[in-house]
Amino acid sequence: MKKHLSKKRVVLAAIVVVALTIASGVAYAYFSSSGSNTGTAGVGSSDPLAVTQGPIPSDLVPGGDAQDVKVTVKNNATFKQSLSALTISLDDTLLPGGCDAGWFIVTSPTFATKVLAAGASVDLTGSIQMTESNSPQDNCKSATLHLNFVAS
Numbered sequence: 001m002k003k004h005l006s007k008k009r010v011v012l013a014a015i016v017v018v019a020l021t022i023a024s025g026v027a028y029a030y031f032s033s034s035g036s037n038t039g040t041a042g043v044g045s046s047d048p049l050a051v052t053q054g055p056i057p058s059d060l061v062p063g064g065d066a067q068d069v070k071v072t073v074k075n076n077a078t079f080k081q082s083l084s085a086l087t088i089s090l091d092d093t094l095l096p097g098g099c100d101a102g103w104f105i106v107t108s109p110t111f112a113t114k115v116l117a118a119g120a121s122v123d124l125t126g127s128i129q130m131t132e133s134n135s136p137q138d139n140c141k142s143a144t145l146h147l148n149f150v151a152s
Contacts, residue, residue, distance in 0.1 A: 006033035038090040047077035049116075049151040052087070057128055060145075062137050066129035073124060073151045080118070083151055090125040091146040098139030105129045106147070 039132055054070030075081045088108045092101035109124040116122060128147070130140070 020150040044079070046081055047075075049083060049148040050074040050076050051082065051151050053147070053149070054123075060128065060130040062103070062130055064130060066105070066127040069106075069126040069128050069147065071149055072121050072124065073116070074121035075118060075150075080115050080117055080120050082113055082115050083122065085150075085152050086111075086126070087125050087148075087150040087152075088128075089148045089150075090128070091148050092136035096139055096143050099113050099137070099143050100140075102132070103133055103137055103140065104145070105131060105133050130131075 002120075050073070052072050054072065054073075055068075057069060059065075059067055069087070071086060073083055080127060086109055088106050090101055090104050090106050095101060105128070107127045107129075109126045111124065124132030125146055128145070130137070
């Protein structure tokens with residue numbers, strides 16, 4: 001058999017071997033590296049809870065029974081919010097002259113903290129009562145009492 005290894009073929013084979021050797025070396029030639037950075041994220045804030053009064057107590061008389069003060073607290077936010085207290089108070093700056101704030105007892109509702117889902121509401125009940133006094137309480141006759149509600 002005659003060998004078919006010509007000079008051209010030997011040179012071509014050598015070039016291919018060298019090229020493959022270089023190419024495989026390039027595939028493994030790299031630097032290791034790492035990187036880091038910082039970023040930010042924003043945290044939203046709470047939205048005010050909506051507080052509305054139900055039926056208005058209207059039968060307050062000296063020494064009479066306590067009247068219910070019904071209140072609805074609604075979460076208008078698009079996320080859950082907690083309600084841990086509802087404070088009801090008498091706005092004594094708006095009482096008619098001679099009508100004493102001390103003649104009224106306002107009681108806020110007590111309850112365990114509630115988590116209100118988005119759009120959820122809860123009904124709560126406090127009370128208001130007019131106490132007896134040793135002096136006439138005529139200056140409170142037909143008065144409109146203004147109540148403040150604070151949900152937290």
